Amino acid sequence: MQPTELPPRTAKAADAPPSPDDSPRALRDEVVELAQALPGDLRRLTVRSGERAIEVEWATATPAPPAPIATAATAAPPADEGVEPEVPEGMTAVRAPLVGTFYAAPSPDADPFVREGDEVEVGQTVGIVEAMKLMNPIVADEQAVVAEIRVADANSVEYDQVLMLLRPAGRPR
Template sequence: MRSAELSSRSGPSEDDVATGEERSLRDEVVDLARTLPGTLRRLTVRDGDRAVEVEWAADTAPAAAPAAAPPAPVPGGLQAVASPADEEVPEVPEGTVAVRAPLVGTFYAAPSPGAEPFVRVGDEVETGQTLGIVEAMKLMNPIVADSAGVVAEIRVGDAESVEYDQVLLLLRPPGGPR
């Protein structure tokens, strides 16, 4: 089964063609998505490594997650995958400014393979300075600083896939504590 994303809570389109087993699994995943609390931002189902990823919109994420329990089996052998690193970590710590991905694509930290990265943690940057590149459909889209600051954290690796609005880097105001 190919990677599938549920971008809305509507039913399948007429263009979707699936076998009985895929169709049944897909229907069950859609039903599951409809019962989840909050506003669903993204739901990805993969069969290769058998994972189900669920992402809620930032302002409507469930307030408290249940205590760590083993992943619940899903029909077809799929299992929900939870990342302990994502638990209770604020997306943007106080005193920092997030630089977000303007589109889905591949993040590049340097202008070419083997070249020095555009920025490193601790570098001071100016407004309009290139911080990285997101490639989408063979187009290189520069990621520039909206304001001056100091690179506090780089959250994505070179050649890593990124989602729309994902935090790529964190900047601290210039002249502040390092």
């Protein structure tokens, strides 16, 4: 359905008393109906009541992760052309619980929460994801060793993006 195919809404008189259609429940029902009528997969649908606004963002195909920057130490060609799994066997992924900005340290001039090779305990903060001015701590779910940090400090992250990989404590590299 194209936006031009939607029937125009009739304007209500400004001095008319509020009707049952103006209730929050009616607005919610309209938003749900709109979301179901829109083509494709939605990523985000935002509705504001004051000064009424609706923002729609469609999901896109999952973008490929950025290619690592080759250095002298990493310039060797890959052993095989197979696709590497997102989380290698024997590793545990620490994932972003929401969309936001990842911070590796509590403040710009502080040391990072963890570095590769550090041992972490259950419940230990390993980073922060800031969203809408709220700092959300990211904690380790298991006793492990930080094997790889995949997101640089102050970079944007998506929901469920792998932030770092943990190797269970006592396991060989």
